[in-house]
Amino acid sequence: MAGDKDTLLSMGFDPARVEWALKATGNRGLQPAMDHILEHEGQAVPDLGGVSEQPAGRAPMDVDEDDEDAEALKSLGVLKGNAVEAKSIKCSLCGKVFKNTALANFHAEKSGHDQFEESTEEIKPLTEEEKKQRLEELREKMAEKRAKKAVEEAKEHKANEALRRKAGKDMNKIKEDMKLKEALKEAEAKKREKIEDAKAKAAIKAQIEADKKARAEKAAREKALRDGQPLPEASGSANPPRPAAVAAPTSGVAGKDFKETRLQIRLSTGGQPYTTTLSSDASLREVAEFLGGQLHTIDVDTVTLAQHFPRKVFARADFEKSLKELGLTPSAVLIATP
Known part of the structure; x- marks a missing residue:
């Protein structure tokens, strides 16, 4: 009926469920339709083409007209002659x-009762006041269900948010730990590099001092020879250390396993040094090639490279x-002569 349909739609029910309820209850009124919607709210709406419309005023139950069934119905007092006046369905176990049949089936699923019979007992229709009360109860029940669902969704959202934040904190901690490890590794590498540089500088300084001392002793001996005086004794030992012997610490320091070498190349003709x-x-030829790439006046095959401390001119x-090596x-520090 159009009035019942409009009422159900105004209550916010899904149009497909309203059509299903009205068709399944045979348009017997607002209350049966609401009962049907309430009982089947968790079920999917079937194809309405396969739902047969029940005639109004009749219970949806087929009656076998066999004599044996008729006798049984007569004994129950629901068969008068050959006519069945079934106005309701009764649960034989609890008396409801x-x-x-839809309501009876729903009761059977919930309670587990499986014994039903037709009854001539007529269920009185609800008054307007009772309809309003049932409608209000239905609305309250639906509102309670929505509120419960909202609370559950809020809890789930809160739990998901907590997991997301924890995952974010864990990821940030991992990144910070990695940065700290990289910083410590870099600081350690710089520290080792400074120590090796200091050792190399100390070896170079010792070589310079040895060269100065050797030159001073040589000058003293030459002066003694010119003046006809006895030759002065070499300080330290009878065999003064030669430059090559002093250069050994430098070679020992430089011979360690350094992956890279920093070079400063100065031109004998002056000008800005190249680093x-x-x-x-890398070979010494690659150093010459680097210098040739910086200055076009440099010939890689003829350029001469030398080292001041210890003093050495590198052969081809x-x-x-x-x-x-x-x-x-x-x-x-290398000196390049074009």
Whole structure:
């Protein structure tokens, strides 16, 4: 009926469920339709083409007209002659009376009762006041269900948010730990590099002092020879250390396993020095090639490279040796002569 349908739609029910309820209850009124919607609210709406409309005023139950069934119905007092006046369905176990088979089936599913019978007992229709009360109860029940669902969704959202925040904190902690480890590693590498640089500088300084002392002793001996005086004794020992012997610490320091070598290359003709960092396994020729790339006046095949401390001019054969083999690691100053 149009009035019942409009009322149900105004209550906010889904139109498909309203159509299903009205068709399944045979348009017997607002109350049966509401009962149907309430009982089937958790079920999917079926294809309405397969739902047969029940005639109004009749309970949806087929009656077998066999004599044996008729006798049984007569004994129950629900069969008068050959006519069945079934107005309701009664549960034989608990005595509850239902308007139609849909309500009876719902009761059977919930209670587990499986014994039902037709009854001539007529369920009185609800008054307007009772309809309003049932409608209000239905609305309260639906509101309670929505509120409960909202609370559950809020709890689930809160739990998900807590998991998300925890995952974010864990990820940030991992990133911070990685940064700290990288910083410590870099600081340790710089510390080792400074120590090795200090050792190399100390070796160079010792070489300079040895050279000065050797030159002073040589000048003193030459002066004694010119003046006809006895030769002064060499300080320290009878065999003064030669520059090569002093240079050994530098070679020992530079010969360690340094992956890179920092070079400063100065031109004998003056000008701004050039700096570069090469692999310790790079050859001296690569140094000449680097300088040739900076200055077009430099010929890689004729340029001469030398070292002041210890004083050494590298031969052409040295150009094929690595910086590590030549004792130039971890850093060195070279003089280039075009």
